Amino acid sequence: xxxWNVEQAIALTRAEEDQNIARLGDFVRIESVSMxxxxxxxxxxxxxxxxxxxxxxxxxxxxxxxxxxxPIVTADxxxxxxxxxxxxxxxxxxxxPVEPVADWTVAPFDITMRDExxxxxxxxxxxxxxxxxxxxxxxxMRTGGGKLPCNVKLVVDAEEEIxxxxxxxxxxxxxxxxxxxxxxxxxxxxYDYNVPSIGTSLRGIVNLEVRLRSAGGDVxxxxxxxxxxxxxxxxxxxxxxxxxxxxxxxxxxxYEGVPDISAEEREGYEKLPFEEKAWLASIGATGTEGEAxxxxxxxxxxxxTLEINGLFSGHTxxxxxxxxxxxxxAKISCRMVAGQNPEAIQKKVxxxxxxxxxxxVLCEVRELSIVPPAAIDHRMPAVQLAVDSLRAAFGTxxxxxxDGGAIPAVAHLKDHFAMxxxxxxxxxxxxxxxxxxxxxxxxxxxKGIEALLAYWPALAQSAGASTTTTxxxxxxx
Amino acid sequence: xxxWNVEQAIALTRAEEDQNIARLGDFVRIESVSMxxxxxxxxxxxxxxxxxxxxxxxxxxxxxxxxxxxPIVTADxxxxxxxxxxxxxxxxxxxxPVEPVADWTVAPFDITMRDExxxxxxxxxxxxxxxxxxxxxxxxMRTGGGKLPCNVKLVVDAEEEIxxxxxxxxxxxxxxxxxxxxxxxxxxxxYDYNVPSIGTSLRGIVNLEVRLRSAGGDVxxxxxxxxxxxxxxxxxxxxxxxxxxxxxxxxxxxYEGVPDISAEEREGYEKLPFEEKAWLASIGATGTEGEAxxxxxxxxxxxxTLEINGLFSGHTxxxxxxxxxxxxxAKISCRMVAGQNPEAIQKKVxxxxxxxxxxxVLCEVRELSIVPPAAIDHRMPAVQLAVDSLRAAFGTxxxxxxDGGAIPAVAHLKDHFAMxxxxxxxxxxxxxxxxxxxxxxxxxxxKGIEALLAYWPALAQSAGASTTTTxxxxxxx
Numbered sequence: 001x002x003x004w005n006v007e008q009a010i011a012l013t014r015a016e017e018d019q020n021i022a023r024l025g026d027f028v029r030i031e032s033v034s035m036x037x038x039x040x041x042x043x044x045x046x047x048x049x050x051x052x053x054x055x056x057x058x059x060x061x062x063x064x065x066x067x068x069x070x071p072i073v074t075a076d077x078x079x080x081x082x083x084x085x086x087x088x089x090x091x092x093x094x095x096x097p098v099e100p101v102a103d104w105t106v107a108p109f110d111i112t113m114r115d116e117x118x119x120x121x122x123x124x125x126x127x128x129x130x131x132x133x134x135x136x137x138x139x140x141m142r143t144g145g146g147k148l149p150c151n152v153k154l155v156v157d158a159e160e161e162i163x164x165x166x167x168x169x170x171x172x173x174x175x176x177x178x179x180x181x182x183x184x185x186x187x188x189x190x191y192d193y194n195v196p197s198i199g200t201s202l203r204g205i206v207n208l209e210v211r212l213r214s215a216g217g218d219v220x221x222x223x224x225x226x227x228x229x230x231x232x233x234x235x236x237x238x239x240x241x242x243x244x245x246x247x248x249x250x251x252x253x254x255y256e257g258v259p260d261i262s263a264e265e266r267e268g269y270e271k272l273p274f275e276e277k278a279w280l281a282s283i284g285a286t287g288t289e290g291e292a293x294x295x296x297x298x299x300x301x302x303x304x305t306l307e308i309n310g311l312f313s314g315h316t317x318x319x320x321x322x323x324x325x326x327x328x329x330a331k332i333s334c335r336m337v338a339g340q341n342p343e344a345i346q347k348k349v350x351x352x353x354x355x356x357x358x359x360x361v362l363c364e365v366r367e368l369s370i371v372p373p374a375a376i377d378h379r380m381p382a383v384q385l386a387v388d389s390l391r392a393a394f395g396t397x398x399x400x401x402x403d404g405g406a407i408p409a410v411a412h413l414k415d416h417f418a419m420x421x422x423x424x425x426x427x428x429x430x431x432x433x434x435x436x437x438x439x440x441x442x443x444x445x446x447k448g449i450e451a452l453l454a455y456w457p458a459l460a461q462s463a464g465a466s467t468t469t470t471x472x473x474x475x476x477x
Numbered sequence: 478x479x480x481w482n483v484e485q486a487i488a489l490t491r492a493e494e495d496q497n498i499a500r501l502g503d504f505v506r507i508e509s510v511s512m513x514x515x516x517x518x519x520x521x522x523x524x525x526x527x528x529x530x531x532x533x534x535x536x537x538x539x540x541x542x543x544x545x546x547x548p549i550v551t552a553d554x555x556x557x558x559x560x561x562x563x564x565x566x567x568x569x570x571x572x573x574p575v576e577p578v579a580d581w582t583v584a585p586f587d588i589t590m591r592d593e594x595x596x597x598x599x600x601x602x603x604x605x606x607x608x609x610x611x612x613x614x615x616x617x618m619r620t621g622g623g624k625l626p627c628n629v630k631l632v633v634d635a636e637e638e639i640x641x642x643x644x645x646x647x648x649x650x651x652x653x654x655x656x657x658x659x660x661x662x663x664x665x666x667x668y669d670y671n672v673p674s675i676g677t678s679l680r681g682i683v684n685l686e687v688r689l690r691s692a693g694g695d696v697x698x699x700x701x702x703x704x705x706x707x708x709x710x711x712x713x714x715x716x717x718x719x720x721x722x723x724x725x726x727x728x729x730x731x732y733e734g735v736p737d738i739s740a741e742e743r744e745g746y747e748k749l750p751f752e753e754k755a756w757l758a759s760i761g762a763t764g765t766e767g768e769a770x771x772x773x774x775x776x777x778x779x780x781x782t783l784e785i786n787g788l789f790s791g792h793t794x795x796x797x798x799x800x801x802x803x804x805x806x807a808k809i810s811c812r813m814v815a816g817q818n819p820e821a822i823q824k825k826v827x828x829x830x831x832x833x834x835x836x837x838v839l840c841e842v843r844e845l846s847i848v849p850p851a852a853i854d855h856r857m858p859a860v861q862l863a864v865d866s867l868r869a870a871f872g873t874x875x876x877x878x879x880d881g882g883a884i885p886a887v888a889h890l891k892d893h894f895a896m897x898x899x900x901x902x903x904x905x906x907x908x909x910x911x912x913x914x915x916x917x918x919x920x921x922x923x924k925g926i927e928a929l930l931a932y933w934p935a936l937a938q939s940a941g942a943s944t945t946t947t948x949x950x951x952x953x954x
Contacts, residue, residue, distance in 0.1 A: 216761020218912070310800075358766070
């Protein structure tokens with residue numbers, strides 16, 4: 001029976017922190033932008049870099065699976081002691097584009113340390129967090145005689161930033177590489193800087209595109225203006241009708257399936273440290289706006305929403321052009337909460353929009369991609385152990401929080417493999433994910449690794465598979 | 478006293494029609510797109526081409542005036558017999574861009590004859606119509622012993638398609654090159670194919686741009702969606718509020734100064750041949766929409782309007798992007814009728830839009846260019862003579878009509894030189910002006926020249942300056 005000396009592993013990762021940051025730099029310098037077809041070779045290169053790291057650490061069955069899109073990397077280590085759980089780690093090596101490059105104050109594809117932050121594209125989303133797992137497992141392996149406390153499978157995507165289009169099909173074709181007792185995903189922010197949290201739900205996404213056509217082409221506003229439908233105005237009228245005066249989405253049946261949140265949970269939200277002014281200031285906004293009767297956290301966590309993501313019609317270049325535009329397009333996305341049927345909601349929104357189209361205007365609604373919502377069973381013991389490990393590493397309270405975002409893999413694991421996911425993210429809410437100057441807090445990088453080092457032995461121990469010498473005082477700090 | 482033999486001049490232009498069309502081809506092949514700064518040399522080249530033609534015909538004092546923008550060409554012929562009126566011909570050599578080029582079925586910068594139409598950019602707007610004047614004056618000069626029936630000044634703009642920004646300042650600095658008894662502008666469509674008309678008013682234009690900002694930059698729709706203002710939705714709400722349910726513009730004071738149109742004139746509109754279905758079909762529209770209580774002709778001729786010309790916000794590229802857009806822009810133009818104060822209306826619209834901006838959204842309204850409206854004194858004898866000449870050439874009734882469009886020069890001549898303008902256009906309503914496959918009807922090219930050949934001697938004769946041998950039967954056909 002292996003005795004896991006977590007203190008020794010922590011000391012090792014602290015000693016090697018500079019090397020590990022350098023390793024993150026190597027990873028970030030690979031420009032693996034999945035949205036850019038021209039960068040497909042770099043996406044493959046990032047997958048290969050990861051596979052090589054996994055081999056160095058001692059993982060087995062390392063494979064790079066081809067898909068219709070970018071590759072998926074898998075590996076495992078399945079020699080844990082009897083009774084130890086099997087855990088799937090999911091992450092991704094692809095990143096968002098870096099445009100507008102001029103808005104970065106550091107090199108986008110490199111790691112720059114400034115003010116205790118690690119800046120660079122992918123530093124937090126998700127290369128940095130994937131690497132934190134590898135660093136922790138490597139340290140456990142090296143301080144545990146080449147062994148790990150638990151069986152570990154890895155599935156590392158390279159299409160997460162484009163909605164993981166290949167993932168579900170690949171998972172269904174390779175269930176043996178996916179199935180585990182539960183999954184861990186580190187691809188989200190903590191509740192706040194130095195305030196660790198575990199996510200309990202993710203909102204899904206339903207995308208739609210509305211296209212109106214009122215004439216064969218743009219026409220002269222002098223000759224025809226005032227007498228024919230204006231596609232841009234018709235679109236504005238439709239868009240305005242999608243919410244009522246209380247900020248509720250006015251699509252019939254839109255809130256179907258939204259679970260009642262207990263008064264207890266809602267009261268819990270009120271007790272969370274939340275500085276609305278700072279939250280607004282972080283994005284340069286001056287006030288909130290949303291569904292009446294719900295707080296800001298509730299609006300982003302437990303309520304479905306409908307947002308316009310983009311609009312265009314007629315003359316969009318500099319200067320003036322006296323036309324009545326013949327076409328107008330809106331991009332719309334809805335966030336769904338667990339319990340809702342995204343396909344059904346998508347059809348309802350599409351049908352409703354078509355029903356709002358004014359006379360003499362053609363209205364086409366394209367039903368685009370869907371990411372299902374997901375709720376996690378936060379009563380599972382793995383969650384409580386994670387709370388303990390985070391509390392130990394960060395020395396502060398840990399919150400169970402919901403997340404407004406979406407990760408396709410989490411819904412797929414729940415819906416198709418009955419697997420819950422431990423959402424243990426190490427980012428920060430104002431980390432500029434997807435924007436210029438993306439960053440990961442050095443403190444989170446360090447403490448996150450230490451939480452993971454504590455977590456794996458604790459998980460094995462709770463299953464009766466091994467023991468740990470980690471000082472109890474640290475665990476319960 | 479010169480005897481003008483109009484029949485001889487007509488025979489000459491008929492005999493030379495192929496050469497004249499070839500000459501139009503030379504003019505159209507010069508890519509004089511005033512909106513494109515890269516094409517400034519071609520705009521200059523078009524002005525030079527015109528100046529050379531004027532010299533060939535026998536005009537005097539030919540000058541190419543530099544401005545802050547594109548040049549203005551002037552010339553005159555002032556040796557008419559005593560008592561002959563002095564007339565200013567205004568036109569322009571610049572053209573609209575040809576994008577999207579793929580939508581053209583002919584070479585945009587060339588003349589292609591198909592189905593009795595002359596296709597090409599500028600064929601009708603305005604190179605073709607400018608050239609028709611030159612062809613008529615050339616034929617009169619050659620059949621009249623090197624003389625013209627009237628004194629003629631020419632002012633040919635190269636910035637009409639960008640709102641003639643240099644014109645008024647240049648006119649004020651050069652009044653002697655402008656002042657005349659009245660002006661003739663051929664830069665508009667006839668009432669219908671083979672249905673000649675004289676314009677009696679032009680609607681002015683007031684341009685504005687609305688920019689909203691709700692955050693420092695686009696933000697993640699999962700993290701913030703549902704809880705902060707969405708700039709695109711805020712814009713849609715403003716735009717929808719600009720009209721009431723009856724299609725009236727809901728800006729306080731918007732209709733100030735709109736003259737009452739006599740019941741007699743409105744009844745006259747009803748008697749005009751107007752096939753609404755064909756009018757709609759010509760632009761691929763299926764129904765009308767506009768201010769309650771007014772017919773389609775009234776909506777485009779005698780009522781001010783407010784149209785959205787363009788919209789953009791957030792993600793406008795292919796695919797989906799789950800953001801809450803931080804900015805949204807609308808381009809708006811209003812049409813004003815003569816009697817209204819465009820500067821005052823612009824301020825009212827701008828102020829009203831700012832007052833509609835929702836909380837926590839910054840709203841900036843830029844007051845852009847203005848083209849004043851213009852009404853013509855259609856009782857002046859020059860108009861009646863034009864009606865006669867058109868009736869003679871086309872052999873059909875001539876209508877006095879209003880025009881929904883705007884020509885800056887016409888308002889400037891009225892407001893600053895007290896000059897009325899004879900709006901004698903030879904285009905067609907469905908001529909694709911500003912769009913792909915712009916065309917001029919060969920019949921209008923031919924008959925328009927013949928109408929001009931009849932017009933000049935008749936004008937001189939009415940002033941007692943000369944006589945004409947034109948058969949009376951043709952004049953009154």
